[in-house]
Amino acid sequence: MSSAIEARLKSLGITLPQPAAPAANYVPYVESHGMLYISGQIPVGAEGIQYVGKVGAGLDIDDGRVAARLCAINILAQARAALGDLDRVGRIVKLVGFVNSAPDFNDQPKVVNGASDFMVEVFGDKGRHARSAVGVSALPFGVAVEVEAVIEIA
Template sequence: MAGKIETRLKELGIELPAATAPVANFVPCVQTGNLLYVSGQVTAFNGEIRHVGKVGGTISLEEAVQAARLCALNVLSQARAFLGDLDRVTRVVQVQGFVNAEPDYRDHPKVVNGASDVFVEVFGDAGKHARFAVGVGSLPLGVSVEVAAVLEVK
């Protein structure tokens, strides 16, 4: 029987990408106590890198929001792979958003809203979180967005 969160994902028409192995010397998730730290996730969907470029340059705000959504889906995918069940998530504590943007770009928070919206859609009030959204000069593989998260779990 599917859990509450898996049912919610189906209701929303959300398909989580497959959790991928890290490409460097780190692990996707680390749990300490009741906190799960999910490493930064980029804009990959089942091995295909998407949304490559600079926001405010080759990537529009609308595409960057979709890129942030995809990063959030990858965060959920990694959490599910680690925990075995997303129903174990009791709260999204913090979201960390990195936007590969042109130097004069100023709408980083609007971009990272794409990720924040996913967590609230999926977890409701438990998805509301603290966060930061910063612009960076580059990101791995040239992707436009990277998102990491801290989740409270049972």
């Protein structure tokens, strides 16, 4: 596929993976009223699930940031599966990042910046979005970060 966004990803050295199948009773994305809702994506890479553990206890902010970026890459893989072409992304509207946090860790926004910065890197101003960064006591498979997205369809 030769779209502007695919070319941008290639220039960044990123190849989108095959989107992950749901691990429970849900769908990976829903398109409704011109919006695309992407279910929470975890840091799954070529080697499988990565970045397992708590940020602030075993994993540091940089580990969390890289995990959040990997979640964002997986969001784009789901978006491409849903839309067929990432040039159909009108805007990244909102990201919600969940950080598996040690009890005294309170830098969740710095961690979720890994996903936010990636979206701006790929989409420019269309990648700027509203956001929540939430600390939680546990995430599926023990991963450090999970990120979900709301995307406007062009």
